[in-house]
Amino acid sequence: MSRLITLNMYMTLDGFGEFPEYPGSEIEEDEPSDFWKELWISRYDSVDTIIFGRRSYEGHAQVHALSKRKLTDPKHLYDYSRFLERCKLIVFSNTLQEATWGNTRIMKGDLTDQVEKLKKEPGKDIIAEGGPSLAHDFITRGLVDEYRIFVMPVIYGKGPHYWGTMPKQETLELMDVKKMPHGEMIIRYRSLR
Numbered sequence: 001m002s003r004l005i006t007l008n009m010y011m012t013l014d015g016f017g018e019f020p021e022y023p024g025s026e027i028e029e030d031e032p033s034d035f036w037k038e039l040w041i042s043r044y045d046s047v048d049t050i051i052f053g054r055r056s057y058e059g060h061a062q063v064h065a066l067s068k069r070k071l072t073d074p075k076h077l078y079d080y081s082r083f084l085e086r087c088k089l090i091v092f093s094n095t096l097q098e099a100t101w102g103n104t105r106i107m108k109g110d111l112t113d114q115v116e117k118l119k120k121e122p123g124k125d126i127i128a129e130g131g132p133s134l135a136h137d138f139i140t141r142g143l144v145d146e147y148r149i150f151v152m153p154v155i156y157g158k159g160p161h162y163w164g165t166m167p168k169q170e171t172l173e174l175m176d177v178k179k180m181p182h183g184e185m186i187i188r189y190r191s192l193r
Ligand SMILES: NC(=O)c1ccc[n+]([C@@H]2O[C@H](COP(=O)([O-])OP(=O)(O)OC[C@H]3O[C@@H](n4cnc5c(N)ncnc54)[C@H](OP(=O)(O)O)[C@@H]3O)[C@@H](O)[C@H]2O)c1
Pocket: 010, 017, 018, 019, 052, 053, 054, 055, 056, 057, 059, 092, 093, 094, 095, 096, 107, 108, 109, 111, 129, 130, 131, 132, 133, 134, 135, 137, 160
């Protein structure tokens, strides 16, 4: 069976890839939230490859490299850094010359061709982590097998948008919906092909 590609999305109700404040969003959790479990912890055994756009990769390297962790960080963030550093990290970029964090490969060229090649390589499942510009390309090119969407209770009106014009309809099967304590939702869909 081919490697499953899950797209992680973090968006406002109107589809923007931003992290605005809302009542409850400022609370820092010592224990992992349902959102964190669903998007990350539940995948640690079945995933060994993470795909980023260049900006998302640079942001993650700054914040989530094991060498950047702070003594006050909770255990689940240390576990996350260790997971990322066990994985193959793929960064899509036409400008990046060198990547020094973890086991990183820089990819360029046609996204569909590159992702199809990646799916044929031996390995476990794949998470496409974004950011929104790369996620948008995954969606509009029909490259996503499963969506895990964290929706914040905010109509924001600006920022990078995930959704775009589709060459043809994509029909989804709803797999799960979870309601979070501060009005967020976690929605899982699978693409019907
Ligand atoms: N998971 C996340 O990281 C996440 C989630 C939600 C919101 N955000 C927010 O979103 C912002 C970053 O937005 P973004 O959408 O610009 O980030 P991004 O998708 O990570 O990075 C965009 C860059 O990735 C490369 N790229 C994207 N699509 C490509 C393709 N099809 N082929 C080759 N290269 C491709 C290009 O790099 P080159 O210019 O090097 O060619 C492009 O400039 C940040 O402010 C962040 O806070 C991030």
